[in-house]
Structures are given as structure tokens and as C-alpha cells.
Amino acid sequence: MKISREEVEHVARLARLALQPEELEAMTGQMDAILGYVDKLNELDTEGIEPTAHAVPMENAFRADEVKPSIGIERAQQNAPATDGSCFKVPKVIE
Numbered sequence: 001m002k003i004s005r006e007e008v009e010h011v012a013r014l015a016r017l018a019l020q021p022e023e024l025e026a027m028t029g030q031m032d033a034i035l036g037y038v039d040k041l042n043e044l045d046t047e048g049i050e051p052t053a054h055a056v057p058m059e060n061a062f063r064a065d066e067v068k069p070s071i072g073i074e075r076a077q078q079n080a081p082a083t084d085g086s087c088f089k090v091p092k093v094i095e
Contacts, residue, residue: 002035003028 008028012019019027070076073086082089 002039003031 005024005028008024008031009019011031012024012027077083077086077088080088
């Protein structure tokens with residue numbers, strides 16, 4: 001076994017989890033299985049394999065920033081319920 005019940009209890013305490021004894025047993029077995037799988041992955045020969053952040057090459061999907069004219073104050077305020085000059089009027093929030 002790669003992980004002990006005491007270690008699982010410690011992790012549960014750090015995570016502020018109140019686990020029942022049967023949950024502790026289940027978690028111990030599950031975490032042991034996870035660590036066993038990680039050990040199996042560590043056996044793979046990764047010599048010469050370049051680390052990647054994505055499985056496929058990605059490029060920026062966003063358009064380039066361009067300066068364009070805005071829609072204007074009148075058009076922006078067209079559907080506003082209330083305005084005051086170039087400002088939107090909103091109800092008072094602080095009492």
C-alpha cells in the first residue's frame with residue numbers, strides 16, 4: 001500500500017473533511033489505486049519527448065485589435081429608461 005490511513009486522515013483534516021471510518025477506508029483504497037497508476041505512468045520512457053501544454057498546436061483565435069469609431073452617445077442611450085445629458089440615470093443604491 002502506497003498511502004496509509006493516517007495520511008488520508010491528515011489530508012482530510014487539511015481539507016476540512018469529516019470522513020466516517022468506512023469513508024476513510026474507501027478513500028485509502030482509492031488514493032492508493034491513484035498513486036499506483038501514477039507510478040505506472042512514471043515507468044514510461046519519455047526520453048526525447050517534448051513537453052506540451054496542448055495536444056494540438058494552437059494559435060490565437062482572436063482578431064487583431066483595431067481602433068474603430070464608437071456607436072455614439074445618442075445611439076448608446078437610445079433604449080435607456082432615463083438619461084441626464086451624456087450619462088445614464090440609475091436608481092439610488094445606497095440609502
